[in-house]
Amino acid sequence: MSDLGTDTCDLTHFRAVVQDKDGNLLPGVKFDVKNGDPDELVSDENGIITYEATIWDTDTTMTVSLQDGQGWVCKDQAEFSVIADPNDPERAILGTVNGEPAKGGEKIIFQLRAEGDVELPYTDVAEDDWHYEAVKYAFEKGIMTGINDTTFAPDDNLARAQFAVILHRMNGTPAVEYTDRFHDVAEDVWYTDAILWAADKGVVTGYSNGNFGPSDHINREQMALMMYRYAKDQGYSLDGAADFSQYQDASYVSDFAQEAMAWAVGNGIITGKYNETQLDPQGNATRAECATIMMRFLEKFAS
Numbered sequence: 001m002s003d004l005g006t007d008t009c010d011l012t013h014f015r016a017v018v019q020d021k022d023g024n025l026l027p028g029v030k031f032d033v034k035n036g037d038p039d040e041l042v043s044d045e046n047g048i049i050t051y052e053a054t055i056w057d058t059d060t061t062m063t064v065s066l067q068d069g070q071g072w073v074c075k076d077q078a079e080f081s082v083i084a085d086p087n088d089p090e091r092a093i094l095g096t097v098n099g100e101p102a103k104g105g106e107k108i109i110f111q112l113r114a115e116g117d118v119e120l121p122y123t124d125v126a127e128d129d130w131h132y133e134a135v136k137y138a139f140e141k142g143i144m145t146g147i148n149d150t151t152f153a154p155d156d157n158l159a160r161a162q163f164a165v166i167l168h169r170m171n172g173t174p175a176v177e178y179t180d181r182f183h184d185v186a187e188d189v190w191y192t193d194a195i196l197w198a199a200d201k202g203v204v205t206g207y208s209n210g211n212f213g214p215s216d217h218i219n220r221e222q223m224a225l226m227m228y229r230y231a232k233d234q235g236y237s238l239d240g241a242a243d244f245s246q247y248q249d250a251s252y253v254s255d256f257a258q259e260a261m262a263w264a265v266g267n268g269i270i271t272g273k274y275n276e277t278q279l280d281p282q283g284n285a286t287r288a289e290c291a292t293i294m295m296r297f298l299e300k301f302a303s
Contacts, residue, residue, distance in 0.1 A: 014080070014094060015050050016064070016108040018043040021119075026112060029070060034063040064108075072112040080108065122152040129154070131288035138291040141298070143169045154288035161191035161214035162287075163223065164204055166294060167230055168194035176200070182212035189214075203229045221257040221281035223290070224270055227297055228260035236301040242266030244279060253281045269296045 018026045025047025033039055033051070041049045041064065051064075061081045066074040080102065083095035094102035113119055118140050125135050131154055138144035143166050146152045168174075176193040185195050191214055198204040199212075203226055206212045218226075232238060241262035244250050253261050261281065264270040270293060273280050285293075 014108065015048055016041075016043075016110055018047045018049060018110045018112065021111060021113045021117075026072075029072060029110075029112065030067040031064050031110075032067055034065075040067075066110070066112065071115050073115050073117075074110055074112050120152075121150055122146055123150050125152050125154060129288075131292055134292040134295045135288065137295040137298075141170075143294060144287070144291055152287065154286065154291075156287050157217040157284040158223075158287050158290045159214065160204070160212065160216050160218050161195060163218050163226065163290065164194040164198045165191055166290070167203060167226070168197050170294075170298075171197075182206050182210065184211045185214060198226075201230070201233045203233060217284040219282050220270065220279065220285050220289070221253055221261055223285050223293060224264040224281075225257045225260040227269060227293065228263050231263075231297075231301065234301075238263060240266040247272055247277065247279045249278045249280065253279065257281065267300055269293055269300065 016031075018029050020026055025043075027043050027045045027047050029043045029047075029049075031041045031043075031049060033041055041051060043049045061079060063079045066072060079099070080097045081095040083093060085091040085093045094108075096102055097108055118136060120132075120136055120139055122135070125132055129135075135144070135152055135154065147156070173193070174197060176196045178187045178192065179196065181196060181199060185192055195204065195212055195214065199206070204212070228238070241259070242265045244253070244262060244265045261270070261279070265279070270279065272278055273283075
């Protein structure tokens with residue numbers, strides 16, 4: 001390359017730190033090397049891999065990637081270029097790593113995760129959040145997605161259309177012939193098939209004015225009722241109802257939802273909030289709460 005008048009540099013190396021997603025060092029993990037010698041690198045007992053060369057060709061790019069079959073998955077391979085050190089033309093340093101300027105001079109960090117351990121793409125869901133496992137479960141099952149590629153919006157209220165879509169996905173998104181059953185559900189909208197399917201199953205109903213209210217929020221007792229209807233349609237057990245009068249707001253459960261709420265509480269699908277003191281039946285269900293209820297339901301009845 002060379003503004004510095006050389007296209008090779010003497011005696012240098014790079015080091016890579018190999019760790020899991022929690023930062024624990026991983027010894028004995030094997031990597032393949034392209035455009036370099038040796039053909040294989042192995043992390044030592046300290047989770048470090050070291051690649052040494054007496055001469056670097058500063059016009060080439062090397063790739064180091066995780067070998068298959070070790071039980072680990074690496075989000076990225078490391079493709080890096082070597083450049084002459086601007087302070088010492090006889091020395092080579094890392095120029096770029098995966099297309100970005102190298103940081104730390106001679107060190108690359110490989111972060112691995114166990115095979116089957118899905119990495120959530122959402123920047124607003126952390127591993128120490130109470131709803132992390134439920135969001136991860138819903139993501140792995142393909143029944144809930146984010147509001148975009150990187151945002152789950154766990155605290156957003158769930159809309160009726162979104163809930164219909166979740167139930168539709170749980171059944172493999174069967175095709176539905178369009179009818180104008182609801183005034184506000186047009187043909188070929190992202191929620192159309194799901195709402196019509198759920199309505200045909202008797203899981204959801206519309207309003208007396210002929211509308212469905214796709215964007216209306218769904219509250220917790222409505223979710224209990226819809227899950228109860230869904231369980232009935234699927235042939236799951238409707239046994240196990242429990243007395244929920246111990247909750248401070250039990251009297252706020254509507255008459256039409258009493259049976260469904262007793263079933264949901266008895267089967268552990270809906271639990272109390274605020275240290276198990278309230279059911280919050282009239283409170284809007286959040287996306288995080290929905291993911292949690294779906295996980296409990298599927299683990300109870302469909303596992």
